[in-house]
Amino acid sequence: MTTNLGMISCEAGAPDKPAFIGSWPDGTERVMTYAALNRMADAFARGLVAHGVARGERIGILSANRPDYVAAILGAMRAGVVPVPINFKFPPATIAYIVADSAVRVLVCDEPRRASAPATDAVVLTFEGEGDGTFASWLDEGPFDAVDPAADDPALILYTSGSTGRPKGVLLSHASHLWVAHVRVPEYRLNDERVLIAAPLYHMNALALSFLVCASGSTAILLPQFQAAHYIEAITRYRCTWLTAVPPMIAMMLREKEALAAADLSSVHSIRMGSAPVNEALAQTTAALLPNAHVINAYGTTEGGPIGFGAHPDGRPTPSGSVGYPHPEVEVRLVGENAPERGTLQLRSPGQMLGYLNRPDVASPVTADGFYDTGDVFRRDGDGFYYFVGRVDDMFVSGGENIYPSEVEHVIEEAPGVAQACVVPVNDDIKGTKPVAFVIRKAGSDVTEDEIKAFVLANAPAYQHPRRVWFVDRLPLTTTNKIDRNALMARATEAMAEPEGAGSS
Incomplete structure (x- = not known):
């Protein structure tokens, strides 16, 4: 070999x-x-x-x-x-x-x-x-x-x-x-x-x-x-069977009504999703778009390698929103005050990096015993399945409470009429920061800002509910097709000066 x-x-x-x-x-x-x-x-x-x-x-x-x-x-x-x-x-x-x-x-x-x-x-x-x-x-x-x-x-x-x-x-x-x-x-x-x-x-x-x-x-x-119309056309033309995607790609494909009308996407039987959790709303959206496709919820990093999780050894189905069970050739642990049920993910595997080039100024993310510290917070359920909670860097404090945007996004995306959400912090004189949200409605939905706030208040701790909600047709992306949270934070700061409800149409 x-x-x-x-x-x-x-x-x-x-x-x-x-x-x-x-x-x-x-x-x-x-x-x-x-x-x-x-x-x-x-x-x-x-x-x-x-x-x-x-x-x-x-x-x-x-x-x-x-x-x-x-x-x-x-x-x-x-x-x-x-x-x-x-x-x-x-x-x-x-x-x-x-x-x-x-x-x-x-x-x-x-x-x-x-x-x-x-x-x-x-x-x-x-x-x-x-x-x-x-x-x-x-x-x-x-x-x-x-x-x-x-x-x-x-x-x-x-x-x-x-x-x-x-x-x-x-x-x-x-x-x-x-x-x-x-x-x-x-x-x-x-x-x-x-x-x-x-x-x-x-x-x-x-x-x-x-x-x-x-x-x-x-x-x-x-x-x-990636260009949504070309991507759809390529599936049809080449009878593609196996895809990789990130959630914004699915949202962009859904906007291509003309291309979808002419397409045959029935050949796709597997789609590997990365960069964000596959919650129930995203799974349903993907199933409607690609009805024959099995969705693989993937997790990996450049430094730690693309393999961390896989199937359960007992054959138990992976729950919606989970990235799976630790891969048998990868050592996984959660660290922090709430470990081992919840904490920062560290992993050790043959796939991890050698180090950083020319960066003596950057502390190594590899621990003394060889685990790569991902900076990602996960929780583990009773069956050993792992769920992404959020980036340590994305976490913000509101009135003394730690808020991980992805947890709030997961709740919002369970609300009727919501296709996708992104939660970011804005400054607040009393709380320090507070959560606000940008939301993409499902086609035909007229869900309102007040309805989304009420849904989160009914299904999550009160401190997590978004104080403002703005509806958008699309979310800005970084160069790797991930949601650009920095751009949304700047946009939210400007929009907070507008009267409440101005962005809810």
Whole structure:
């Protein structure tokens, strides 16, 4: 079995089977078989060596999703060169910081992102074209013997979103993500599936799934980025069977009435949901949209790895809202004054990071006994199932009471007529802070602000009820398709100056 993560595409796929099918909104398509993927990965590894890029040095990738993006990552890792996928939605100054912080030697861009490439001493290549200065010009056809990495050799550097400061480069080993893929292969059984990937490859969700596709010998439809109408069309066109999504993606799909009217989504039998709990309201919405799909409520982090929970060993069904039972190869514990029933999640697994790049100023989140502290609060029920409560960073205090936004959101989303909610704090002269909410109504609903307040007061502690409710058509998203709470807090602060009821239409 290989020890180099870049060789993962050599393990299972038949040479003539499509590994990745790139599909663009204009109808353009690129099919890359396993044979073509491995030829390109070898050719790029040879090209890096020929151009003097040494083992341990870094290449950056600033591009939307495309099949040769995956080949570039695999090829770099085969050569012992460390790929750094970069969030192209970051502002130019942040992109420049990442390129400098990781000491990128070569920066590979797609043409739309070429203008975002910072002034740098790195060689800049474009995926498009054939001449000098292109990715193709660095492909040296022929076989390549992949390096055998040491245990502490990084395979990848993924930068966190930086919502609480400068993005941190997370160092991930070859062994960690080979373990992730090999654990998931028998659990997910994707070998005959058509997987749809629209999340960005600079994010753990899509990248780990791409490695799993390779290890499974399955086929992935790779969209450049998520666009709801294109996503719906791709499910129909390619008869996709297995999806990953975050709750805002479901909400955006529901708005595409014309695309949904022309679509056949019956092929989808599994959808893996992440970034937010799958509560009953979201489960019902997803079931209405994808009636044949089983919903997998997933939890993972870049630093701690994408595997933490799974099925109950006794075969008990996972309750709605739970991320599952601790995975048998992962050690899990809750710490804090209410542990072990409730507390901050710490886990230890072969999938966790090596550490942060160039950040001696950041305290390590890994404990002395090797557990990664996630900063996420969970509760555990009597059957051993775990439920996400909220981020420690998101928790705020109102009148001496700790409030976790996700707990309040869960209650609001159980109210009749509510599709989705986001709760944020605003300043209050008496309480210090108090909760307010932004709510998306279900289609045809006319639920009011007063009705939502009354529902929360009847179903949760009084201090949790939102003091104001504003109805919106959509919630702002971060670059990784998570709800942008900072943007909503700023919006709420401005809206508090308006008369009550002004935002309730």
